[in-house]
Amino acid sequence: MSDYPVILVVLLGGLGTYLVRISFLFILGNRMISPLVENVLRYIPPAAFAALAVPAVIRPEGVIDIGADNLKLVAAVVALAIGIRTRSVMWVLVSGMVSLWTLTWFFGAAG
């Protein structure tokens, strides 16, 4: 990554994110946001986080693999179930990693 403009991406990414953060603080003041805008913004977190999470476990090696031999997918399903029950970040991390380690130990480093 020697010739990649990493610094520029970090600076502009930070600036852009900052502008999003202060946007409504300066535009809205004491008024409320329009329900129409809010009705779009509310779907960003579930859509964006799923877009980041799902491909990483369904195609960990680049090809779609929804079989039980995809150990990362199995571990992710366990972590997801525990996350839904506990609503805890730590439990998702712990259960997911312990599941993957256990599965790899049993079945070898297939995934």
Added chain:
Amino acid sequence: MPSFRTHMIDGARTTLPLLPGIAPFGFIAGIAAVDAGLPASVAVAMSALIFAGASQLAAISLMAAGAAPLVVLATILVINLRFAMYSASLAPHFGHLGALKKMLAGYLLVDQCYALSIVRYGTLPPEAKFPFYLGVGAAIWPAWVGSTLAGALLGASVPDAWSLEFTMPLVFLSMLVASVRDWPMLVAALTGGVVTTLAHGMPLKLGIITGALSGITAGVVAGALRRRRPGST
């Protein structure tokens, strides 16, 4: 009468139980950056300047995959557009503040800062709102940047056999679980996940953006359909 400082300490203290959940994210962001070949200084600069874990991790993996800088920037912005929602929700509470305080509040605006503050704003007196928020941010910021530095420095010595790269999807998964609160949101998540997976081969690594925008659209449509059929959940 409680002072500015008292409210700030209240905010910081409220945040303490969350720090064990934040530090691993930062640690992972540091490890991921170093794994991708970035120097530790850039990893820390990302955490200090972008200060938004999900977008940092996405940017790191896109840069490592050789995506065009404009695509990386666009992906960061789409993921972080959710801050506009927090910004709008906080605006009425911070409307009376001066420009400098608003700029500082904006800098500290992350998921946890927003979530912890907004649940308390129903009961806090108006003059306590900003110092409380500042206290939350003052606890989160050093934890985030410090854990990124720790991850960047220690990451290289973690053996590959530990599969630490798997913590990245787990982080996203935990944020996903926390963000789905009703059926249209579940539709948004399922669509976002499926479309991004299928769009993997898209040119210019536009898969994440395409998937996220598809998910948002599907959520809006599902929400509209649900409102037309009252009684359903």
